[in-house]
Structures are given as C-alpha cells and as structure tokens.
Amino acid sequence: MSNRLAYLRRLTASGAVAAALLAPAALVATTAGPALAQEQVQKGGTLNVIVQPEPPILVLGLNQQGPTQTVAGKIYEGLLRYDHDLNPMPGLAESWEVSPDGLTYTFKLRPNAKWHDGTPFTAKDVVFTTAKFLPEVHPRARANFSHVESVTAPDDHTVTFKLKQPFPAFMKAFEVSSAPMMPAHIYDGTDYKQNPKNSTPIGTGPFKFQQWVKGSHIHLVRNGDYYLDGKPYLDGIYFRVIPDAASRALALESGQVDISQYNDVEPFDVPRLKELPHLTMTTKGYEFVAPLSWIEINTRSAPLEDKRFRQALAHGLNREFIRDRIWFGLGRVATGPVNSVTPFHEPDVPEYEYDTDKAEELLDEMGLEPNGSGVRAEITLTPMPYGETWARLGEYIKQSWGKIGVKVNLESTDVAGWVQKVSNWDYQTTNNFVYQYGDPSLGVARTYISDNIRKGVMFSNTMGYSNPKVDELFAKAAVENDAGQRGAQLSEAQKILVGDMPVIWLLEMEFPTFVNKRVHNAVTTAIGTSENFADTWVEKK
Known part of the structure; x- marks a missing residue:
C-alpha cells in the first residue's frame, strides 16, 4: 500500500495516468464486486436510515461529527472517493495527476456537475473551499491545506495545488468529510457560520435537502440533475432520529428502518440481530476512519x-x-x-x-x-x-x-x-x-x-x-x-x-452495519454508509 503514490507518479511521468484512472462506469465493479446488469437495478423507492444522535447542523464544512456526515454525505461531495484499500477514485474530480517531485497536484473536474440550485460547479468553488472556507472553520482541513503554497484554477474545470514541500498524505485529504466542496456563490464574502443558507444546505450530491422535523426525521430527495446519468436510483431517504438503543434495535428488527451504522447497535444486541433472516451485517466501510x-x-x-x-x-x-x-x-x-x-x-x-x-x-x-x-x-x-x-x-x-x-x-x-x-x-x-x-x-x-x-x-x-x-x-x-x-x-x-x-x-474497532436485504450497494467504499448512495437501490416490496 505504501507504494501506491510512487506508482501514480510513475504513471504520471509516462503519461499513463488517465488510462490508469477508473471511469465512472467501472467504479461499481471495482468497489462493490461485479457490476450489476442495468436491468437488474430497480429504480425508485425510499430508504429509512438511523441517525443518532441528531445532527446539530447539516453543513458538512462546518461540522464533521458522525451523524452530520451520515446525512450530509449524500448532499455534499469531495473531489475524491476511496475504495476499501484506500485507493483514490473519482468524485467531483474525474481524473488527477501528481508531479514526480510530489509538489504539484492537478485535478480535472467533471464538466457537468451543478449545485442543487442549478449553478454550475467550477474550479472557482474548489479554490474558495480549500483556500478560504475550510482553513477558517475545519480544524483537520486547516492542517491538511497548510501544506499548500498556492491553489489556482487554470480554467473552469482544472485545479492545481502547489505544495510548499512534499506531503504524501495529501492524496487522502479530499474525502467528503475532510474536504467537502462548498458553493462559493453562496458563502464567499459572508459569515460562514451565520449564513442563512445553512438551514437549507446546497451541495452537488445525488440527494437534495427537503425537510427536517426536529426530533423526528430528515428527508432528502433525488437530485434529478445529478451529473451521473440515471443516478441516483432512489427517490429519497428518510433519516430517522431514534435516541434509545433498544428502540433502534427494535426498528431494525421490525423493518421500520433499513440501515444502521457506527454505534447505532449495542454490541450485545449484535448476535441476536445477525440471526434475523431479513438483515445482513458487515464490518466493511470503516477503512478510511479506521477507529x-x-x-x-x-x-x-x-x-x-x-x-x-x-x-x-x-x-x-x-x-x-x-x-x-x-x-x-x-x-x-x-x-x-x-x-x-x-x-x-x-x-x-x-x-x-x-x-x-x-x-x-x-x-x-x-x-x-x-x-x-x-x-x-x-x-x-x-x-x-x-x-x-x-x-x-x-x-x-x-x-x-x-x-x-x-x-x-x-x-x-x-x-x-x-x-x-x-x-x-x-x-x-x-x-x-x-x-x-x-x-x-x-x-x-x-x-x-x-x-x-x-x-x-x-x-x-x-x-x-x-x-x-x-x-x-x-x-x-x-x-x-x-x-x-x-x-x-x-x-x-x-x-x-x-x-x-x-x-x-x-x-x-469494527462497527456493525446492519442492512435490510432488500437494499443493494449500501457499502461500496472505505466510508461505508457515509458515502453518497448514488449507487444504492432497493427491491420493491
């Protein structure tokens, strides 16, 4: 694993990086086993997911607590995603190059990505996010981007980071909670923490914010203008706020909710829930956080x-x-x-x-x-x-x-x-x-x-x-x-x-993730159910 960055640099030097990077069509096959035939995927339907405790806010750039990412990871996106072996994969960046000296990182952005209000996502948003927004409000990102000497946008769909010195971990700095891309047209020039749009978050992800009933649920709906054709498959997601551990286990048992993650289920409830015929359990999807x-x-x-x-x-x-x-x-x-x-x-x-x-x-x-x-x-x-x-x-x-x-x-x-x-x-x-x-x-x-x-x-x-x-x-x-x-x-x-x-x-630690068997592709990357769920679908009841 320690030689991957060197491998990418060799590919860059040889001009072979573009060929080595995964295209979106190959992504599911790489991260979730053999790709499903298109006719097997059923479009539509709604997921019910546990979220606990209730998030304080849904703007991921301002708050990176687990419950916030559970929900906001479907609204916001990073430049990169990571497979279970922590290899980088396309996110809002469709390709990238690293100079042989490890000082220059160049990302090519998806040309058709838009914010949920219809405004095009461009390199201007990346420069704003990484040079201004995150260094002010995100402690981990502040440290990561302190290694950057300059970030520039040669054109609307290219971003170049020049580092002060090599920082090999930089390729891991673009996961959605580490560096969620934020809309410059909404936040630039404002008090980020007091911006009125914080109550109605706007991202580029496959799901849009619809409603938040405090103490009950958060409702996201399908982004019909998402940049990956035909995705997401789901019509929407309800995140159910269930404070009591026994009630969360009962909700899984009864089918009231489809997915749990992290600490939702007490370990002593795991053996019983594993035996239920309508549930599957996995400990995959926590490789990036590695608790x-x-x-x-x-x-x-x-x-x-x-x-x-x-x-x-x-x-x-x-x-x-x-x-x-x-x-x-x-x-x-x-x-x-x-x-x-x-x-x-x-x-x-x-x-x-x-x-x-x-x-x-x-x-x-x-x-x-x-x-x-x-x-x-x-x-x-x-x-x-x-x-x-x-x-x-x-x-x-x-x-x-x-x-x-x-x-x-x-x-x-x-x-x-x-x-x-x-x-x-x-x-x-x-x-x-x-x-x-x-x-x-x-x-x-x-x-x-x-x-x-x-x-x-x-x-x-x-x-x-x-x-x-x-x-x-x-x-x-x-x-x-x-x-x-x-x-x-x-x-x-x-x-x-x-x-x-x-x-x-x-x-x-290995957190147990329980998933109703009617749900497919719930865990496909190293951040598991915190991923954007663009590939997730459900069998119709």
Missing part, C-alpha cells in the same frame, strides 16, 4: 507520569476478554497507534500481554507497595458516556486494575461534561476512540506531537505526552516523498510510542 479505541492517560498526573505505571496498567488488562465478552467479537486487539488497515502499520512492536505478575513487578520497581487493604495506588477513571457497553468497559477496568493493587474510582459525566473534562485536562484516565483518516500523518500524528498539546481542544494531544524524537519522526514522515524512508520513520515512531505507552490501545 481505534484506547484508555487515554493524563501523563501530567502522578503516578501516571511514570511510564512503568502505564505499562503496568496495560499488563493488567485482558484485551481478548474485552473484545470477546464486552464487544462480542467485534474488533481486533490493537498493538499500537496505527490501525492494521491503515498504511504503514508496524506489527513488530513490544507486546503487553495480560500478566498480573509482570504488572506487580513494575509497580514494585516504582516502590508502590500495597497497604493493609492491598492498594498500591488510587486513580480516577471517567468513562466515555456513549452507552451501556462503554459503562461495562469501565466496570471491567476497575475490577482488573483492582487485582494489581490499583484502586479505581469511576466518575460519571454526561457527554458535554466529559468533553469539557478531557479537553481541559481535568481527568486522570478515560476511554475514547479516534479515527485515522487513511494515513498516519493525517489521523495519528496529531494525537502525539508536542505542538498539538492544546488545552480546550478535544482530539488533540490531551494526554500531554511529549517526546522530541517522536515529534521529529512524524515531522519528517509528513514531508518524505520516498515511501521506503517514510515507512522507516513511521515504524520507529510507533515503536517508541508503544514503549512509552501514552495511551493503552485496546481494540481496532
């Missing part, structure tokens, strides 16, 4: 500032038990900071097997002797308030660490309180999961580098971990054009991190 769960540690807090204590805590957990008994087999035991489905994953790192004797040896080495009650140290765990499974994990952690003499006090919060505590470093340990966004330079480095220790900012380096060598390796890897050199730098960084244990990695 990784961990126990986050405030390394500023004693005794957690000592890596031996953190290592002891790691040895005090049975992660196979966590996977099998708490997550009911969903996921893989994590070995380090890079998910194994993400490029440059390094498997050869120190291992922290479940070993209470080893844990106690490390605590002895620190001089933490047990008192009369067998307690060597006392810490607080603030479980992530995301449902019953995370609460069960908190109880398991408390019991497990108690066996090695570490007393755990569980601290309950609501979502807002939890975010405030963690982002402001007012915690000792918590559990969390993060996304990787297709490349370590995009989704991994941000968690561990010293200059991303930003109080009040969630999903930054809230642990306070700092290692100059790790900073140096991630900085070099971000701009290294040679895939082999880059791999070596990222490998070394992972080995250091696993030794330092700033977090305790638990699982490479």
Whole structure:
C-alpha cells in the first residue's frame, strides 16, 4: 500500500495516468464486486436510515461529527472517493495527476456537475473551499491545506495545488468529510457560520435537502440533475432520529428502518440481530476512519507520569476478554497507534500481554507497595458516556486494575461534561476512540506531537505526552516523498510510542452495519454508509 503514490507518479511521468484512472462506469465493479446488469437495478423507492444522535447542523464544512456526515454525505461531495484499500477514485474530480517531485497536484473536474440550485460547479468553488472556507472553520482541513503554497484554477474545470514541500498524505485529504466542496456563490464574502443558507444546505450530491422535523426525521430527495446519468436510483431517504438503543434495535428488527451504522447497535444486541433472516451485517466501510479505541492517560498526573505505571496498567488488562465478552467479537486487539488497515502499520512492536505478575513487578520497581487493604495506588477513571457497553468497559477496568493493587474510582459525566473534562485536562484516565483518516500523518500524528498539546481542544494531544524524537519522526514522515524512508520513520515512531505507552490501545474497532436485504450497494467504499448512495437501490416490496 505504501507504494501506491510512487506508482501514480510513475504513471504520471509516462503519461499513463488517465488510462490508469477508473471511469465512472467501472467504479461499481471495482468497489462493490461485479457490476450489476442495468436491468437488474430497480429504480425508485425510499430508504429509512438511523441517525443518532441528531445532527446539530447539516453543513458538512462546518461540522464533521458522525451523524452530520451520515446525512450530509449524500448532499455534499469531495473531489475524491476511496475504495476499501484506500485507493483514490473519482468524485467531483474525474481524473488527477501528481508531479514526480510530489509538489504539484492537478485535478480535472467533471464538466457537468451543478449545485442543487442549478449553478454550475467550477474550479472557482474548489479554490474558495480549500483556500478560504475550510482553513477558517475545519480544524483537520486547516492542517491538511497548510501544506499548500498556492491553489489556482487554470480554467473552469482544472485545479492545481502547489505544495510548499512534499506531503504524501495529501492524496487522502479530499474525502467528503475532510474536504467537502462548498458553493462559493453562496458563502464567499459572508459569515460562514451565520449564513442563512445553512438551514437549507446546497451541495452537488445525488440527494437534495427537503425537510427536517426536529426530533423526528430528515428527508432528502433525488437530485434529478445529478451529473451521473440515471443516478441516483432512489427517490429519497428518510433519516430517522431514534435516541434509545433498544428502540433502534427494535426498528431494525421490525423493518421500520433499513440501515444502521457506527454505534447505532449495542454490541450485545449484535448476535441476536445477525440471526434475523431479513438483515445482513458487515464490518466493511470503516477503512478510511479506521477507529481505534484506547484508555487515554493524563501523563501530567502522578503516578501516571511514570511510564512503568502505564505499562503496568496495560499488563493488567485482558484485551481478548474485552473484545470477546464486552464487544462480542467485534474488533481486533490493537498493538499500537496505527490501525492494521491503515498504511504503514508496524506489527513488530513490544507486546503487553495480560500478566498480573509482570504488572506487580513494575509497580514494585516504582516502590508502590500495597497497604493493609492491598492498594498500591488510587486513580480516577471517567468513562466515555456513549452507552451501556462503554459503562461495562469501565466496570471491567476497575475490577482488573483492582487485582494489581490499583484502586479505581469511576466518575460519571454526561457527554458535554466529559468533553469539557478531557479537553481541559481535568481527568486522570478515560476511554475514547479516534479515527485515522487513511494515513498516519493525517489521523495519528496529531494525537502525539508536542505542538498539538492544546488545552480546550478535544482530539488533540490531551494526554500531554511529549517526546522530541517522536515529534521529529512524524515531522519528517509528513514531508518524505520516498515511501521506503517514510515507512522507516513511521515504524520507529510507533515503536517508541508503544514503549512509552501514552495511551493503552485496546481494540481496532469494527462497527456493525446492519442492512435490510432488500437494499443493494449500501457499502461500496472505505466510508461505508457515509458515502453518497448514488449507487444504492432497493427491491420493491
């Protein structure tokens, strides 16, 4: 996987890129198995999809939370899409070239794409989105496009990015939540967050906004002027707001809804739902985000500032038990900071097997002797308030660490309180999961580098971990054009991190996506049900 960019550059140099890129007609065959014969596809019909919690807004450029993307990923589009192996595919860009030195990226845009109000989509929109809109309001995009020296539009359907230095991860920066294209004619010159059009989002996608009944549903309808002939196949989509987990499972069971994703279904409901004859389950479609769960540690807090204590805590957990008994087999035991489905994953790192004797040896080495009650140290765990499974994990952690003499006090919060505590470093340990966004330079480095220790900012380096060598390796890897050199730098960084244990990695998470069997092509790319559903169709009842 690490050689794909080099491969594209060789094709560019030889003039063969255009031939190597997939045409839209071949896209379904590549991403979803053999293409269906046209007569097999049934046009029309409506989907019912769970969305939870209810999105705060549907303008994807302004909010990238999961529920927002579930809905808005059908309204807005990025320049590129990505298959399950994270290879780039056409989106609003129908082809692209990368210069051999990795400094120039040229995208050819689809000539017939339009915004939902009928205004043509042009290179002007791409320049506005990437040079003005996203750097102001989108934290992840701000970092990605900070590598850009200039973005220009030679003509209405060509965009050229010139980088300050090589940034190989740049090809992963154009997924729809990372860089949703925004209409310049609506937003340029306005206060983006207060624009009155935010309540009626306008994109280029296969579905248009129709109605939002707060607390009930969001209704999207077919874009009859979509640039891919004959698509989308569906007449519309209803996104049903169902706050209660038991009610969501019942809605799938009864056929009231057709699709669930991410955390919609509690893991303990999965075995029962898998047995239902009208449902299928898949864990595909999360390769781009590659969720990784961990126990986050405030390394500023004693005794957690000592890596031996953190290592002891790691040895005090049975992660196979966590996977099998708490997550009911969903996921893989994590070995380090890079998910194994993400490029440059390094498997050869120190291992922290479940070993209470080893844990106690490390605590002895620190001089933490047990008192009369067998307690060597006392810490607080603030479980992530995301449902019953995370609460069960908190109880398991408390019991497990108690066996090695570490007393755990569980601290309950609501979502807002939890975010405030963690982002402001007012915690000792918590559990969390993060996304990787297709490349370590995009989704991994941000968690561990010293200059991303930003109080009040969630999903930054809230642990306070700092290692100059790790900073140096991630900085070099971000701009290294040679895939082999880059791999070596990222490998070394992972080995250091696993030794330092700033977090305790638990699982490479696998979310269960349930789909009614009458629905076809629901999961075709690396972002699964967050994709635009242009290829999705339903069998008529």
